[in-house]
Amino acid sequence: MLPRYQAVIFIHGCFWHGHWCPKYRLPKSNGFYWTEKIHRNTIRDHATLEKLLDAGWRVAVVWECAVKGPKRENRLATTVAQLVPWLTGTTRELELPPPVEPPVTTPVGLPNPQWPRRS
Ligand SMILES: [Zn+2]
Numbered sequence: 115m116l117p118r119y120q121a122v123i124f125i126h127g128c129f130w131h132g133h134w135c136p137k138y139r140l141p142k143s144n145g146f147y148w149t150e151k152i153h154r155n156t157i158r159d160h161a162t163l164e165k166l167l168d169a170g171w172r173v174a175v176v177w178e179c180a181v182k183g184p185k186r187e188n189r190l191a192t193t194v195a196q197l198v199p200w201l202t203g204t205t206r207e208l209e210l211p212p213p214v215e216p217p218v219t220t221p222v223g224l225p226n227p228q229w230p231r232r233s
Pocket residue numbers: 128133134135136137138177178179180
């Protein structure tokens with residue numbers, strides 16, 4: 115939390131928080147368990163973000179894949195270059211990298227929560 119900027123920055127692991135990027139790979143065993151668990155995590159994340167936004171905070175989510183992986187230094191520099199102007203600006207929400215389109219349904223047919231809010 116950065117009260118001076120009325121901002122909260124989350125660093126989310128792509129697997130645990132259900133980012134639909136190449137880093138999101140379900141374990142080969144217990145697929146249903148993991149899918150359901152990750153789905154619950156995304157529902158909880160979504161509720162937390164909504165509460166913060168409703169309370170007047172600005173919220174950024176930086177995904178693991180924005181700062182890790184091949185060309186890590188470039189990714190980190192790009193992410194920081196986007197994060198700094200956001201911090202000093204007025205935009206309420208930021209997601210880095212920009213949202214990945216999820217499949218229409220999860221493997222067990224659970225709906226995907228939508229974040230950031232697009233209304
Ligand atoms: Zn990711």
